[in-house]
Amino acid sequence: MVNAKRYPVVTVLGPRQSGKTTLVRSLFPDHGYCNLEDPELRALATRDPKEFLHRHRPPLILDEVHRVPSLLSLLQVRIDERPAEKGAFILTGSHRPRIRESIGQSLAGRTSILKLLPLSIAELSAWGVTQDRDALPANDLYRSFYETYVERDVRQLIELRNLQAFELFMKLLAGRVGQLLNLHALAGEIGVSSPTLREWLSVLEASFVVFLLPPYYNNFTEPGLAAYLLEIRTPQQMSRDPLLGNLFENLVVMEALKSRWNQGVDPDLYHIRDQGG
Numbered sequence: 001m002v003n004a005k006r007y008p009v010v011t012v013l014g015p016r017q018s019g020k021t022t023l024v025r026s027l028f029p030d031h032g033y034c035n036l037e038d039p040e041l042r043a044l045a046t047r048d049p050k051e052f053l054h055r056h057r058p059p060l061i062l063d064e065v066h067r068v069p070s071l072l073s074l075l076q077v078r079i080d081e082r083p084a085e086k087g088a089f090i091l092t093g094s095h096r097p098r099i100r101e102s103i104g105q106s107l108a109g110r111t112s113i114l115k116l117l118p119l120s121i122a123e124l125s126a127w128g129v130t131q132d133r134d135a136l137p138a139n140d141l142y143r144s145f146y147e148t149y150v151e152r153d154v155r156q157l158i159e160l161r162n163l164q165a166f167e168l169f170m171k172l173l174a175g176r177v178g179q180l181l182n183l184h185a186l187a188g189e190i191g192v193s194s195p196t197l198r199e200w201l202s203v204l205e206a207s208f209v210v211f212l213l214p215p216y217y218n219n220f221t222e223p224g225l226a227a228y229l230l231e232i233r234t235p236q237q238m239s240r241d242p243l244l245g246n247l248f249e250n251l252v253v254m255e256a257l258k259s260r261w262n263q264g265v266d267p268d269l270y271h272i273r274d275q276g277g
Helices: 020-027 039-047 049-055 071-081 096-106 121-126 138-157 163-175 183-190 194-206 223-229 235-240 244-262
Strands: 009-013 032-035 060-063 089-093 111-115 210-213 217-220
Touching: 009 020, 009 096, 020 060, 020 089, 032 039, 039 049, 049 071, 071 096, 138 163, 138 194, 138 223, 163 183, 163 194, 163 217, 163 223, 183 194, 194 210, 210 244, 217 223, 217 244, 223 244, 235 244
Parallel strands: 009 089, 009 111, 032 060, 060 089
Antiparallel strands: 210 217
């Protein structure tokens, strides 16, 4: 990763299970490793960040650093003491707002920010990956991902009082994949206010679950999750589903997004809509 030769810190952002940990550990095998999902490590980093960095010295990978954003202030001090030391810290995180706010305050100009989505179709094909009958069924995979995401991530970011309404919101978003987004209409169906839905949507965007294609075109970052929420379980169901075209468009958009991010450039993706819709 060439950026590690240019910056003291490299930050890799992306959704859960996109391969951030596997990637950075394979690229930086000589770095120490700390996963801040570990309760003991997180408690020490929160309570006494100086002692934490004394015990865990660079070069160091700090996984899921969004769990202790206050640690970044001390990283700034450590980095400024040795400005010539490149690639000293490799950070990963799943929540952009938390990390971006902390980086803006502490690591501006000291870190390169990269985004990682799950493997693209081209990448899978290049490695000869095909559907395996012995693999974990997609339905089980996405059920576990969704339940974990709601339980672990959403409740950390917002005060989620109505889980049932949020789950309905997710399913209605899946039903509108590849269509213009009307939060006011959704609010009427769900029975919550538009500002609340706007807050929920911002959380979904921040966690790389939903991608809005300007102007306001809704896509799921992982098309398989959209299919799961739509209760599409087999290829035969998919072929008959009225949203087949929308899901295919979603897949194409996300492949383009992965290609742009893998090149280290901004998406700059948009859609056009004529007067006839």
